[in-house]
Amino acid sequence: MALTARTPLLALAGALVVALLAPTLAGVLAVCAVILAGVVADLLFAGSVRALTFSRDGATSVRLGERAEVRLRVTNPGRRTVRGVLRDAWQPSAGAETDRHRVAVPPGQARTLTTVLRPTRRGDRLAHRVTVRAVGPLGLAARQGSHEVPWAVRALPPFHSRRHLPGRLDRLRRLDGRSAAHVRGQGTEFDSLREYVLGDDVRSIDWRATARTADVMVRTWRPERDRHVLLVLDTGRTAAGRIGDGTRLDAAMDAALLLAALASRAGDRVDLLAYDRGVRASVQGVAAAQLLPSLVTAMAPLEPELVESDARGLVGEVLRRTRRRSLVVLLTGLDPAPLEEGLLPVLPSLTARHRLLVAAVADPAVAQLARGRGDADAVYGAAAAERTLAERAHVTALLARHGAEVVDAVPDRLPPALADRYLDLKAAGRL
Amino acid sequence: MSTSVSPDAARVWRAARAPLVIVFAVLATAVVLSLSRSGDGGALDPESATEDGSRAVARLLGAQGVTVEARHSSRGLDARGATLFVTRPDLVDPGTLRTLTREAASVVLLAPSQDTLDAVAPGIAEVGPLAEEVRRPGCALPAAVAAGGVTLGGTDYAAVLTCYDGALATDGAVTVLGGPAPLTNARLDEEGNAALALRVLGGHERLVWYLPSPGDPALRGEEALTDLLPDAWVFGAAQVGVAAVLLALWRARRLGPVVSEPLPVVVRAAETVEGRARLYRRGGAADHAAEALRRASIERLLSALGLPCDAEPAAVVAAIAARTGRDTAALLYGPPPADDAALVRLADELDALENEVRL
Known part of the structure; x- marks a missing residue:
C-alpha cells in the first residue's frame, strides 16, 4: 500500500477541527479514525494491481546515442478500473527519458505505454520491474505492486569511424583497376587492357599490346579477392584502460568495425574472435550483407575482463579457426610485460601460417606527459612517459622482427590508420 | 509475459511471523522479569532490596x-x-x-x-x-x-x-x-x-x-509548558504531529525499488605512467629520468640527422657539431644531473638543441 498527499493534508485539516471543535484526546482519536476509515476504504475499493498482466514489444537493439522506443501493454482483467501511476523501471544506463506514466485502465481493457530509451552505455540494457500504484476512489491511499516484465535493449557500438569509410573505399576502387592503375603489386592478377590516359603509371604500359594497336595500352590489375581476414579483440585487462571517454576496447571495436566494413567491400571474408581466457564472442562465415549487423551485435555485450589474457590459448584458437592463409588483425595493448611473456613465445607458430597485423591503442595522455617541462614534477612525468614510449618502440621492433606488422595510434587515429595499412597490404599483394 | 513480484497476504504473514514471535517473546520476558523483581527500586526506596535500597x-x-x-x-x-x-x-x-x-x-x-x-x-x-x-x-x-x-x-x-x-x-x-x-x-x-x-x-x-520522583507537581521548576497552554493548542499540535507522521509515510514510500547498475571496472590507461613519474620524484631518481630524456632526444636527433640507430656517441656529437657548431658531448652523454633543478635545466637544453638541429 501507499498513501497519497491527500492523507497528510486531511490530517492537517483535522488539526483545525480538533483545535476549534473538540480539543480533547477523543477529538484527536475521532479524526484519526475518520482518516483510517478513508484509507481502508480506498485500499478495499482500489483496482487490483496483482491481477494486471503486461507484455512488451518494440526495439531490441539501438546504436549507442540514438533513441529506442519500447512499448508496454497493460491489460486489466479485474472488475475495477486501475487508475494511478505506473513506473517502468530500467537500469540507469538505459537512459529512460520518462519512466513514470499516468495510467487509467478500465476493467477488461488494455492500454499501451511507450518508454523512450537513450542508452548511455554499450551492452544489454535490461528492464527491471514495472511498479503500479492504483489509487482508491477517495484518493487517500493506493495499492502498490510490482511485476517482472523482462526485456532487453542491446546498445550497439556507435561506429564513429564510419566517416572514414568513403575515403578508404575510394582508395580501394582505385586499387581495383576500375579507375587508373597507379598501383601494381606483386601477386595481383591480370585484369584487362585499356587505352592509356594521362596520369597512368608508365610502368604499367603493355608494349606488346601497344605494338599491335594504334594506341598506347596499359594493363590493369585487380588485387586478390576472397582473402580471409580474422579480427581478434583482446578483452583482457589491458583492454580495460580508459583513454579519454572510452576504454581501449571501445577504440579497438571502432577500428575493427571500419576494417570489417572495408574488407567486406573489397570482397574479403571477415570473421571476428573476442578472447581473453576463453572465447567471449565469435562471428564466423557470415555473408557480406549481414556482416556489420552481426559484428555489432556480437560486440555489444563485450566488457573488458580484469584477467591476464591467455596468449597461448588465443593463438591456438586462431590456428584452429583458420585453415588457409589469412590476415590476422590482433587488437590489443602494447604493454611490454604481457606481450613479451605471453605473445612473443607463441608468435612464430602464428606468423608461420598467417600474416599478423597488431593494432594497438596508444594513449594521447602519455604523449602529452612527454612534452611536460618547467618544474620537477612535469619533467619527471616527461621522463616516465619517454620511458614508456621507448618500451612501446622496443616491443614494436620485437614484433616486427618476428614478421608482424604494428599499427600504434591514438583512439581517433587508429581506425583510419588500420584501414590504410590494410589497403597497403592489399595493394602490395601481401595478404 | 509478466509475473507479479509483490508479496501476497500469505507471504507477508510468513515473512512477518518470525519478527512477531521475537517481539512477543521479548515483551513477555520483560513483563515476567518486572513482576519477579518488583522489590527493586531506586536508592533509599523502602521497598527496594538492592544494596542502595532501604x-x-x-x-x-x-x-x-x-x-x-x-x-x-x-x-x-x-x-x-x-x-x-x-x-x-x-x-x-x-x-x-x-x-x-x-x-x-x-x-x-x-x-x-x-x-x-x-x-x-x-x-x-x-x-x-x-x-x-x-x-x-x-x-x-x-x-x-x-x-x-x-x-x-x-x-x-x-x-x-x-x-x-x-x-x-x-x-x-x-x-x-x-x-x-x-x-x-x-x-x-x-x-x-x-x-x-x-x-x-x-x-x-x-x-x-x-521520595520526590518525576511527575511530582512539587518538583522544582517542573511547571511544564503544557500546563500553561490551552487545550486547543495541545491537541491541535498532537493532530499536526499525526499529519507529520502521515506526511513522512507518504514521502517514504518509493514507487518500486532502486535499480542498481553493474558498472564495469575501468582504470585510466596513463595511471601506470603517472605512478612511475611519482616514484621517480619520490626516489629523487634524477639520473634515471635524465637517462630516459636523453635517450629519447638522441633517438629523435638520429632520425633528424639521418644517422643509423646504433651510431656511436662520438659520431652523433660530431654530426651535431657540424650542423650547429656546438659541442654537445656533456649535454647528451655527460654525467647525470645532481638535483631536480639541474634535471629541469637539462630537459630545457635538450629541447633547445632539438629545435636547433631541426632548423
Whole structure:
C-alpha cells in the first residue's frame, strides 16, 4: 500500500477541527479514525494491481546515442478500473527519458505505454520491474505492486569511424583497376587492357599490346579477392584502460568495425574472435550483407575482463579457426610485460601460417606527459612517459622482427590508420 | 509475459511471523522479569532490596511499631504528627518543603543544599564535602550517644548542635544527615548505623518516607509548558504531529525499488605512467629520468640527422657539431644531473638543441 498527499493534508485539516471543535484526546482519536476509515476504504475499493498482466514489444537493439522506443501493454482483467501511476523501471544506463506514466485502465481493457530509451552505455540494457500504484476512489491511499516484465535493449557500438569509410573505399576502387592503375603489386592478377590516359603509371604500359594497336595500352590489375581476414579483440585487462571517454576496447571495436566494413567491400571474408581466457564472442562465415549487423551485435555485450589474457590459448584458437592463409588483425595493448611473456613465445607458430597485423591503442595522455617541462614534477612525468614510449618502440621492433606488422595510434587515429595499412597490404599483394 | 513480484497476504504473514514471535517473546520476558523483581527500586526506596535500597530499615521500623508510608509525590501527602523523611530535598520546591516541614512533627532531610536549608532550617549552614567513614558522635544528642560509632559522611554542616564531625546537624525539629550510608541495606548492620536510623526516623508512630520522583507537581521548576497552554493548542499540535507522521509515510514510500547498475571496472590507461613519474620524484631518481630524456632526444636527433640507430656517441656529437657548431658531448652523454633543478635545466637544453638541429 501507499498513501497519497491527500492523507497528510486531511490530517492537517483535522488539526483545525480538533483545535476549534473538540480539543480533547477523543477529538484527536475521532479524526484519526475518520482518516483510517478513508484509507481502508480506498485500499478495499482500489483496482487490483496483482491481477494486471503486461507484455512488451518494440526495439531490441539501438546504436549507442540514438533513441529506442519500447512499448508496454497493460491489460486489466479485474472488475475495477486501475487508475494511478505506473513506473517502468530500467537500469540507469538505459537512459529512460520518462519512466513514470499516468495510467487509467478500465476493467477488461488494455492500454499501451511507450518508454523512450537513450542508452548511455554499450551492452544489454535490461528492464527491471514495472511498479503500479492504483489509487482508491477517495484518493487517500493506493495499492502498490510490482511485476517482472523482462526485456532487453542491446546498445550497439556507435561506429564513429564510419566517416572514414568513403575515403578508404575510394582508395580501394582505385586499387581495383576500375579507375587508373597507379598501383601494381606483386601477386595481383591480370585484369584487362585499356587505352592509356594521362596520369597512368608508365610502368604499367603493355608494349606488346601497344605494338599491335594504334594506341598506347596499359594493363590493369585487380588485387586478390576472397582473402580471409580474422579480427581478434583482446578483452583482457589491458583492454580495460580508459583513454579519454572510452576504454581501449571501445577504440579497438571502432577500428575493427571500419576494417570489417572495408574488407567486406573489397570482397574479403571477415570473421571476428573476442578472447581473453576463453572465447567471449565469435562471428564466423557470415555473408557480406549481414556482416556489420552481426559484428555489432556480437560486440555489444563485450566488457573488458580484469584477467591476464591467455596468449597461448588465443593463438591456438586462431590456428584452429583458420585453415588457409589469412590476415590476422590482433587488437590489443602494447604493454611490454604481457606481450613479451605471453605473445612473443607463441608468435612464430602464428606468423608461420598467417600474416599478423597488431593494432594497438596508444594513449594521447602519455604523449602529452612527454612534452611536460618547467618544474620537477612535469619533467619527471616527461621522463616516465619517454620511458614508456621507448618500451612501446622496443616491443614494436620485437614484433616486427618476428614478421608482424604494428599499427600504434591514438583512439581517433587508429581506425583510419588500420584501414590504410590494410589497403597497403592489399595493394602490395601481401595478404 | 509478466509475473507479479509483490508479496501476497500469505507471504507477508510468513515473512512477518518470525519478527512477531521475537517481539512477543521479548515483551513477555520483560513483563515476567518486572513482576519477579518488583522489590527493586531506586536508592533509599523502602521497598527496594538492592544494596542502595532501604527495605531493611523500613522493616525494622515496622517491627518497632512505626507505620512507614512511602510517597513518591507531594500530592495527597499528609505529614501531620508524623516524621517526614525527604530523600532528595533539593528536588522539591522550597515553598512546598517549608509547608510540609511546618506540618510534620519532625523532619529528616538527606544532604540538602544551602538553598533548601535557607528555606527550612536557617540555623544550619553547608560547609563542604566530607569523606564517608566511621565517625564518633562527639556531641550530646541522645540518639547519637546511644548509637555510638556510625558510617557517615557526604556533606559537612555547621549548626548549634552537630554530631559526627558535622555530618549530622539539628535545628529545632529538623535533622540533617550528610549522607545516606546508615540507611542503606548494605551498611545497616555496620557499627551503630541501625541504632541511629531507628532513633532518627522512628521518633513518631508514623513515618512518611517521601521520595520526590518525576511527575511530582512539587518538583522544582517542573511547571511544564503544557500546563500553561490551552487545550486547543495541545491537541491541535498532537493532530499536526499525526499529519507529520502521515506526511513522512507518504514521502517514504518509493514507487518500486532502486535499480542498481553493474558498472564495469575501468582504470585510466596513463595511471601506470603517472605512478612511475611519482616514484621517480619520490626516489629523487634524477639520473634515471635524465637517462630516459636523453635517450629519447638522441633517438629523435638520429632520425633528424639521418644517422643509423646504433651510431656511436662520438659520431652523433660530431654530426651535431657540424650542423650547429656546438659541442654537445656533456649535454647528451655527460654525467647525470645532481638535483631536480639541474634535471629541469637539462630537459630545457635538450629541447633547445632539438629545435636547433631541426632548423
